[in-house]
Amino acid sequence: MRSPSLRALSISTVLAFCLSLSLVFFYAPIEAEEGFLQKIFYLHVPLAIVTLCGFVLGGLMAIAHLRTRDARWDLRSYVVIHMSLIFGVGVLITGSIWARGSWGHWWVWSEPTLVSFLIIMLLYATYQPLRFAIEDPERQARYASVFAITAGAFVPMNFLAVRLSASYLHPRVLGSSSNLPAPMALTFLVSLVAMSLLFATLCSYELAAKRTRILLKARSRILGYQ
Amino acid sequence: MTTLLATTLPEHSNDGYVAAAYIVFFAIVLIYVAIMAVRLGRVERKVRELSTQEREKEHTLKGAGERV
Numbered sequence: 001m002r003s004p005s006l007r008a009l010s011i012s013t014v015l016a017f018c019l020s021l022s023l024v025f026f027y028a029p030i031e032a033e034e035g036f037l038q039k040i041f042y043l044h045v046p047l048a049i050v051t052l053c054g055f056v057l058g059g060l061m062a063i064a065h066l067r068t069r070d071a072r073w074d075l076r077s078y079v080v081i082h083m084s085l086i087f088g089v090g091v092l093i094t095g096s097i098w099a100r101g102s103w104g105h106w107w108v109w110s111e112p113t114l115v116s117f118l119i120i121m122l123l124y125a126t127y128q129p130l131r132f133a134i135e136d137p138e139r140q141a142r143y144a145s146v147f148a149i150t151a152g153a154f155v156p157m158n159f160l161a162v163r164l165s166a167s168y169l170h171p172r173v174l175g176s177s178s179n180l181p182a183p184m185a186l187t188f189l190v191s192l193v194a195m196s197l198l199f200a201t202l203c204s205y206e207l208a209a210k211r212t213r214i215l216l217k218a219r220s221r222i223l224g225y226q
Numbered sequence: 227m228t229t230l231l232a233t234t235l236p237e238h239s240n241d242g243y244v245a246a247a248y249i250v251f252f253a254i255v256l257i258y259v260a261i262m263a264v265r266l267g268r269v270e271r272k273v274r275e276l277s278t279q280e281r282e283k284e285h286t287l288k289g290a291g292e293r294v
Contacts, residue, residue, distance in 0.1 A: 037240040101243035
């Protein structure tokens with residue numbers, strides 16, 4: 001469980017977060033329209049990007065599982081989706097706090113970006129009940145993989161649909177219309193790297209813990225201690 | 227440094243929301259890490275139990291072997 005690579009990953013995550021927070025609060029200038037509230041952007045947006053990429057990654061790992069029938073891919077897919085759900089909760093909470101400060105409302109139902117993200121979260125909220133409703137481990141892994149692929153394909157489609165939507169209040173961060181000043185862009189990139197590292201670290205710990213538990217169970221069964 | 231702080235740190239209003247967002251995020255991470263630590267503690271305890279049981283079993287087998 002305490003491997004050197006995990007330790008290195010953990011240390012780099014902590015360092016990246018320290019750098020990111022320093023840049024956010026001491027380097028990036030205050031935005032003219034939003035003011036200090038815009039600092040949430042360096043937390044909320046990387047969190048959302050990592051969450052959505054995690055869901056897609058879970059789908060890709062599920063494809064690898066169905067192709068190879070290797071249970072390790074299913075475990076990876078499960079852990080990545082599980083972690084994305086936790087990060088997704090963070091996205092919803094930080095987004096709501098920002099919306100309250102910026103728009104005066106915790107939630108705006110007419111805003112496609114918000115509602116589409118909520119739909120994705122609700123969709124993935126059914127992943128674990130579906131998975132654990134099936135007792136046979138092989139069938140469980142297969143069904144979960146099919147779900148992960150379908151839902152994973154839905155994520156970019158949903159994102160594109162929202163982008164093409166005519167009216168939205170939610171600011172666009174990435175795209176042709178965004179022209180972030182260099183200090184803001186650098187801070188944003190460092191925050192994105194830090195968030196990706198945090199995601200990778202937590203996934204690695206969760207995977208290591210799950211593998212250890214599986215090994216322990218198998219060993220107990222072999223030795224007849226269950 | 228003073229100039230830098232003046233252009234990057236707040237003077238008024240919305241700073242509470244920013245603090246709340248960052249606190250919530252770090253609280254989520256902290257809770258998750260705490261849950262992981264509890265689970266790790268449980269696994270370590272199980273490993274210790276398993277090792278003790280294995281040692282006891284070995285002792286018993288050794289004793290039986292010596293008697294034979």
